[in-house]
Amino acid sequence: MSTDIPMNAASASLNPLRRIDPRRPAILTPQGLRRIVLGSSEGERLAASLAHAPAAKPVRSAGPFALATLVVTHAERGSLSDQARQAIAAAAILASADTEVILAVLGACHDDVAALGVDRLIVAEDFDARHYQPAACVQWLQRLQADFKPQRWLLADGGADGQLGRRFAIQTGVSLACGVAEMGADSLRVPAGAGQDWLLPHAQVMLLAKGVANTKLPFVGLGVSEPAQRLPAAQEHGIEDLGVQTGDPQTLALEEADFILAAGNGVTDLPLFHSLAVEVGAAVGASRVAVDDGRFARAQQIGATGKTVSASGYLAIGISGAVQHLQGIKDCRHVIAVNVDASAPIARRADLTVVEDSSALMQALLELVRHQKEVQ
Numbered sequence: 001m002s003t004d005i006p007m008n009a010a011s012a013s014l015n016p017l018r019r020i021d022p023r024r025p026a027i028l029t030p031q032g033l034r035r036i037v038l039g040s041s042e043g044e045r046l047a048a049s050l051a052h053a054p055a056a057k058p059v060r061s062a063g064p065f066a067l068a069t070l071v072v073t074h075a076e077r078g079s080l081s082d083q084a085r086q087a088i089a090a091a092a093i094l095a096s097a098d099t100e101v102i103l104a105v106l107g108a109c110h111d112d113v114a115a116l117g118v119d120r121l122i123v124a125e126d127f128d129a130r131h132y133q134p135a136a137c138v139q140w141l142q143r144l145q146a147d148f149k150p151q152r153w154l155l156a157d158g159g160a161d162g163q164l165g166r167r168f169a170i171q172t173g174v175s176l177a178c179g180v181a182e183m184g185a186d187s188l189r190v191p192a193g194a195g196q197d198w199l200l201p202h203a204q205v206m207l208l209a210k211g212v213a214n215t216k217l218p219f220v221g222l223g224v225s226e227p228a229q230r231l232p233a234a235q236e237h238g239i240e241d242l243g244v245q246t247g248d249p250q251t252l253a254l255e256e257a258d259f260i261l262a263a264g265n266g267v268t269d270l271p272l273f274h275s276l277a278v279e280v281g282a283a284v285g286a287s288r289v290a291v292d293d294g295r296f297a298r299a300q301q302i303g304a305t306g307k308t309v310s311a312s313g314y315l316a317i318g319i320s321g322a323v324q325h326l327q328g329i330k331d332c333r334h335v336i337a338v339n340v341d342a343s344a345p346i347a348r349r350a351d352l353t354v355v356e357d358s359s360a361l362m363q364a365l366l367e368l369v370r371h372q373k374e375v376q
């Protein structure tokens with residue numbers, strides 16, 4: 001009698017290896033990876049995904065607060081800039097248990113500020129970025145100074161935040177440190193040129209360079225929101241406000257554009273692409289391949305050998321996302337990719353990837369935007 005067992009059957013009985021069924025329900029991550037959650041039944045999969053869900057973070061300090069750090073920023077369309085978030089993170093990391101992190105925002109703010117480490121949020125909803133009113137903003141900060149007597153003020157050293165910080169410090173007569181590259185509990189480091197740094201004690205107003213703090217905090221703030229006093233009606237001496245002139249996005253320097261529609265080799269219908277750019281009011285950029293082919297001007301090339309852009313919105317259509325292209329968009333806030341290939345490298349950088357043919361998506365988007373404009 002033969003005792004031979006076929007090899008497959010023997011290994012199956014001796015080694016009950018559980019294999020992942022590639023057809024199981026899966027999620028496509030923002031990085032473009034297809035992820036299968038382990039577990040044989042729906043219940044097991046749910047338990048596994050819950051086990052991997054991020055745990056709730058503890059509150060940094062529940063108070064009571066005797067001291068305060070004030071972070072000031074301008075919100076843009078309800079959002080805080082990355083640099084402002086870093087300033088808040090720096091304030092929260094440095095704050096002692098009895099120090100309250102207060103965020104004063106000029107303009108409506110819709111971000112989850114508790115997750116950023118903020119204990120108290122004060123919003124000047126009546127601030128209108130279309131009007132140039134530096135004296136009113138400085139006076140508003142001086143009122144906050146009188147109300148909260150903060151130990152230190154932190155602002156991003158860039159754009160309107162940097163300007164306001166300088167004005168406030170000079171007009172209030174408090175010490176100021178600009179371009180702060182690193183902060184310790186009592187000291188800070190600022191570049192002094194020629195590869196040298198200055199190590200200085202904390203100033204009352206500190207303007208922070210990009211990258212000064214990591215915004216991924218192990219804790220949250222209390223996130224209590226309270227209405228702010230109205231901006232004072234201050235006299236702006238020597239300033240005549242001519243209002244905001246709307247520029248033509250098509251003629252705007254790409255480095256200054258807030259919204260860019262960029263085309264790559266996957267865009268074949270150029271008239272449709274340009275119609276969409278005009279309709280949505282976007283500046284036009286392109287990948288090097290699209291420029292080399294003569295479809296776009298050299299000045300429109302984005303990437304390592306082209307322009308480095310910092311738009312809030314970057315819509316990349318038919319662009320693979322080669323490393324040289326990604327270098328040019330590293331400072332962009334929201335990247336949306338349209339590509340027929342879900343595994344294209346751009347999907348790893350993009351916040352949202354639409355897997356679709358470029359012409360079909362542009363046509364649908366164009367119709368949607370035109371329809372929206374008609375009903376408005």
Ligand SMILES: Cc1cc2nc3c(=O)[nH]c(=O)nc-3n(C[C@H](O)[C@H](O)[C@H](O)COP(=O)(O)OP(=O)(O)OC[C@H]3O[C@@H](n4cnc5c(N)ncnc54)[C@H](O)[C@@H]3O)c2cc1C
Nearest residue numbers: 264265266287288303304305306318320322324325340358
């Ligand atoms: C020294 C050096 C410097 C460089 N500098 C730059 C630079 O500054 N900027 C730059 O961009 N590149 C630069 N490059 C080139 C870079 O390496 C890539 O070759 C280039 O970015 C690719 O352009 P692309 O993504 O448009 O084209 P492709 O690589 O051809 O990708 C096209 C993409 O479109 C998708 N696609 C195709 N058809 C469709 C469709 N119908 N609908 C939707 N999607 C579709 C494809 O899936 C693909 O992902 C440089 C290269 C070198 C060596």
